[in-house]
Amino acid sequence: MYQSPRRLCSALLQRDAPGLRRPPGPPPPRRLSPTAAPRLQSPRLLAAASAARDVARSCSRTVYPMGNGTSRLYSALAKTLTSSAASQHPEYLVAADPEHLEPIDPKELLEECRAVLHTRPPRFQRDFVALPADCPSSHPPIRVMQWNILAQALGEGKDNFVQCPIEALKWEERKCLILEEILAYQPDILCLQEVDHYFDTFQPLLSRLGYQGTFFPKPWSPCLDVEHNNGPDGCALFFLQNRFKLVSSANIRLTAMTLKTNQVAIAQTLECKEPSRQLCVAVTHLKARTGWERFRSAQGCDLLQNLQTITRGAKIPLIVCGDFNAEPTEEVYKHFASSSLNLSSAYKLLSADGQSEPPYTTWKIRTSGECRHTLDYIWYSRQALSVRSALDLLTEEQIGPNRLPSFNYPSDHLSLVCDFSFNEEP
Numbered sequence: 001m002y003q004s005p006r007r008l009c010s011a012l013l014q015r016d017a018p019g020l021r022r023p024p025g026p027p028p029p030r031r032l033s034p035t036a037a038p039r040l041q042s043p044r045l046l047a048a049a050s051a052a053r054d055v056a057r058s059c060s061r062t063v064y065p066m067g068n069g070t071s072r073l074y075s076a077l078a079k080t081l082t083s084s085a086a087s088q089h090p091e092y093l094v095a096a097d098p099e100h101l102e103p104i105d106p107k108e109l110l111e112e113c114r115a116v117l118h119t120r121p122p123r124f125q126r127d128f129v130a131l132p133a134d135c136p137s138s139h140p141p142i143r144v145m146q147w148n149i150l151a152q153a154l155g156e157g158k159d160n161f162v163q164c165p166i167e168a169l170k171w172e173e174r175k176c177l178i179l180e181e182i183l184a185y186q187p188d189i190l191c192l193q194e195v196d197h198y199f200d201t202f203q204p205l206l207s208r209l210g211y212q213g214t215f216f217p218k219p220w221s222p223c224l225d226v227e228h229n230n231g232p233d234g235c236a237l238f239f240l241q242n243r244f245k246l247v248s249s250a251n252i253r254l255t256a257m258t259l260k261t262n263q264v265a266i267a268q269t270l271e272c273k274e275p276s277r278q279l280c281v282a283v284t285h286l287k288a289r290t291g292w293e294r295f296r297s298a299q300g301c302d303l304l305q306n307l308q309t310i311t312r313g314a315k316i317p318l319i320v321c322g323d324f325n326a327e328p329t330e331e332v333y334k335h336f337a338s339s340s341l342n343l344s345s346a347y348k349l350l351s352a353d354g355q356s357e358p359p360y361t362t363w364k365i366r367t368s369g370e371c372r373h374t375l376d377y378i379w380y381s382r383q384a385l386s387v388r389s390a391l392d393l394l395t396e397e398q399i400g401p402n403r404l405p406s407f408n409y410p411s412d413h414l415s416l417v418c419d420f421s422f423n424e425e426p
């Protein structure tokens with residue numbers, strides 16, 4: 001049943017804790033994409049964790065002492081849950097702003113995830129494809145990740161993935177696969193859909209990795225119809241605080257032909273620190289299913305209208321990530337491609353002619369049969385931004401005959417990851 005974030009904070013983390021225990025003995029090596037591995041050596045997230053640690057040290061609230069290795073992470077989480085002060089005063093847990101919890105070293109969290117996943121097959125390798133850029137940039141690229149992570153309640157209770165064993169959907173392991181994917185690519189900006197574990201999992205963990213997060217649930221999330229649900233699903237937007245400062249944020253309930261709908265978006269204006277430029281980022285999840293094409297189109301128009309205002313008539317560069325639930329042939333796609341916001345879809349650049357979307361971004365088998373569709377996009381202001389590289393999709397062979405989700409991959413949608421740079425200002 002739905003519980004308020006306050007209750008979730010203590011109850012679910014307690015339930016979560018045993019799953020984070022490292023099994024006896026060293027975990028067998030699991031392969032990580034070679035493109036991801038060097039980034040883990042890179043100082044980016046470590047610097048963020050260190051910055052977050054400084055914040056924690058300087059704050060007046062209790063900061064738990066650091067221990068060794070992965071036990072440090074577990075003990076930090078466990079202490080948050082089981083300290084006598086906390087258990088006697090559960091409200092204290094809510095009052096404890098997660099930004100003030102002990103920062104996590106991303107390498108340690110990754111190790112922890114791998115330990116939980118030691119019985120699962122290795123991670124799939126995906127490579128970044130470098131894309132020709134018109135103008136060189138000396139600034140660090142901005143990495144953006146778009147991902148419908150599959151709501152736990154929908155995966156278990158509604159989606160009918162008939163070829164996916166129920167054990168592959170166990171939250172204790174699936175959440176580690178999701179975290180592993182995020183940690184492998186270390187995005188600066190992370191846009192998620194179908195998030196129904198924001199307060200108990202993603203917000204506390206990602207804030208300790210240096211991210212600032214925002215969550216906007218769907219008003220009538222279908223998750224709430226599922227027994228033992230963990231609350232509504234919705235969109236979440238995270239950005240690394242050592243790269244951006246929040247200027248403004250809008251939670252948008254989308255309308256269709258003036259009617260309020262069950263779909264939402266978050267749009268934020270960020271101040272990028274290097275280079276010193278503003279950037280607007282939006283995340284959305286449009287209405288699903290066939291028969292709703294005009295509805296999606298209207299929702300898309302509403303979002304575009306909102307974004308016109310937020311970007312001050314396209315003056316601020318824009319990135320829009322989403323599960324649009326629409327193939328490129330649909331009207332809503334055409335509205336985005338032809339909008340006066342001058343948006344292009346980043347993943348088209350992976351095609352030979354630069355004009356075609358990938359053959360799929362979601363691939364699953366339901367009772368109705370195989371569903372292979374291109375529904376997820378990263379739109380960007382083509383005049384202000386360039387795509388330096390994009391993460392290749394999984395191949396059909398990697399996805400396997402039972403499609404997604406699976407023991408190897410936690411969602412029915414693939415993550416999309418792009419590196420952007422600002423073009424020179426005219």
Ligand SMILES: NC(=O)C1=CN([C@@H]2O[C@H](COP(=O)(O)OP(=O)(O)OC[C@H]3O[C@@H](n4cnc5c(N)ncnc54)[C@H](OP(=O)(O)O)[C@@H]3O)[C@@H](O)[C@H]2O)C=CC1
Pocket residue numbers: 148154158159160194218220221222225261262263286287288289323325366
């Ligand atoms: N709107 C309202 O006023 C009210 C709504 N509700 C509840 O909301 C639900 C509808 O919500 P709405 O937001 O319009 O939902 P959507 O139609 O947008 O779909 C919700 C989720 O279902 C997934 N989905 C898509 N196709 C299928 C399929 N064939 N089988 C199973 N799951 C699928 C989608 O995943 P993906 O995007 O990955 O394809 C999506 O996350 C109702 O079922 C009801 O439970 C209840 C009361 C009032």
Ligand SMILES: [Mg+2]
Pocket residue numbers: 148150151154194
């Ligand atoms: Mg879904």
